[in-house]
Amino acid sequence: EAQVTQNPRYLITVTGKKLTVTCSQNMNHEYMSWYRQDPGLGLRQIYYSMNVEVTDKGDVPEGYKVSRKEKRNFPLILESPSPNQTSLYFCASTSGGALNEQFFGPGTRLTVL
Amino acid sequence: KNQVEQSPQSLIILEGKNCTLQCNYTVSPFSNLRWYKQDTGRGPVSLTIMTFSENTKSNGRYTATLDADTKQSSLHITASQLSDSASYICVVSLEGTFGNEKLTFGTGTRLTIIP
Numbered sequence: 739e740a741q742v743t744q745n746p747r748y749l750i751t752v753t754g755k756k757l758t759v760t761c762s763q764n765m766n767h768e769y770m771s772w773y774r775q776d777p778g779l780g781l782r783q784i785y786y787s788m789n790v791e792v793t794d795k796g797d798v799p800e801g802y803k804v805s806r807k808e809k810r811n812f813p814l815i816l817e818s819p820s821p822n823q824t825s826l827y828f829c830a831s832t833s834g835g836a837l838n839e840q841f842f843g844p845g846t847r848l849t850v851l
Numbered sequence: 852k853n854q855v856e857q858s859p860q861s862l863i864i865l866e867g868k869n870c871t872l873q874c875n876y877t878v879s880p881f882s883n884l885r886w887y888k889q890d891t892g893r894g895p896v897s898l899t900i901m902t903f904s905e906n907t908k909s910n911g912r913y914t915a916t917l918d919a920d921t922k923q924s925s926l927h928i929t930a931s932q933l934s935d936s937a938s939y940i941c942v943v944s945l946e947g948t949f950g951n952e953k954l955t956f957g958t959g960t961r962l963t964i965i966p
Contacts, residue, residue: 742894778958779958780855780940780955780956780957780958780959781895781940781956782956783954828894828895830894838944839897839900840885840895840897840954841897842894842895842896843894844892844893844894845892845893845894847892
């Protein structure tokens with residue numbers, strides 16, 4: 739089954755404790771993204787990757803890092819989480835072709851105390 | 852500023868009834884417009900994608916329309932079912948190269964179907 743997986747699905751942590759949210763896709767897509775979703779706001783892009791070892795900032799990259807060492811994996815790293823990073827995070831993988839359809843993961847709900 | 856506005860913010864209808872959700876956008880240059888369905892606690896799932904040359908597209912009981920001149924889109928749901936309860940998100944794509952395509956997301960319409 740074609741899918742995007744994320745782990746963990748839920749995470750409660752404390753300020754300053756480094757964490758990583760993993761993302762993996764089995765569709766051989768080159769393009770992947772990370773988004774955060776907050777109440778009253780549309781999804782906002784954090785980082786994206788156009789291929790292995792190619793990443794770039796989205797609209798809200800501050801406080802986040804990413805890496806793309808393999809095509810299927812695109813982890814999101816919070817080196818020193820802060821309470822304002824409490825949010826719902828989605829990883830997405832984009833197909834090729836004219837319409838670039840996006841496939842979203844199930845989401846990771848992060849709470850930073 | 853590129854924006855996508857959706858209305859209403861929330862909607863409650865009886866099972867079996869029809870409803871229409873609205874999306875207005877100011878994104879330019881426009882590439883395509885997408886409607887997503889997001890169940891509570893899940894990731895968005897694509898319903899339809901329309902380019903500027905398409906003015907209607909259906910996916911089962913979901914029909915999306917697009918008026919590129921007035922920059923408006925609507926999503927019509929026919930014979931609603933309890934499983935239609937979800938948030939519906941309008942997303943507009945800014946014209947660009949593959950992989951660098953810029954998406955602007957609306958804040959969604961929260962639809963609740965009651966028996």
